[in-house]
Amino acid sequence: MRMVYTNDNxxxxGNARNLLESAGIELLVKNEFAGGVIGELSAFDAWVELWVVEDADYRRACKILETALSDRNEPDWHCSGCGEINDVAxxxxxxxxxxxxxxxxAPAGD
Ligand SMILES: [Zn+2]
Structure with a gap:
């Protein structure tokens, strides 16, 4: 088991988690419930951590995040569902x- 991503945000x-889970990578989330209610600025010492359960998935997970997080030339996008602004990554x-x-x-189908 290896940690692939952590951030104070x-x-x-959560988005990194979505990316990896949608790729079929099994994750363990640490500190998910530490620090109280989301929205309070109180949990700087308890960053949420994403761990890949299967070491075999680690490289693929890194690649997915690397690709997603480096693709930052495009503007943020507006969600058509709820109007939220999301990072292009x-x-x-x-x-x-x-x-x-x-x-x-188009999506690759499923
Ligand atoms: Zn939305």
Whole structure:
């Protein structure tokens, strides 16, 4: 088991988690419930951590995050579901999990 991502911004961690889980990577989330209510600025010492359960997934997980987090040339996108503004790195709205409006390329199907 290896840690792939941590950040003091729980929304960013949540989005990273979505990215990895949507790729079928099994995760363990540490400190998810530490620090009380989301929105309070009280938990600087308890960053949420994402751990890959299977070491075999570690490289793939890193690659996914690397790709997602480095693709920052595009502007933020507005969620058509709830109107939230999301970082371009994220494939889903952090609030309602909707897909962004057309970003080129259809989903690979499922
Ligand atoms: Zn939304």
């Amino acid at each position: 729980r929304m960013l961690v 994220f494939e889903y709205c952090w609030r309602c999990q909707s897909r962004p409006p057309a970003r080129g390329g």
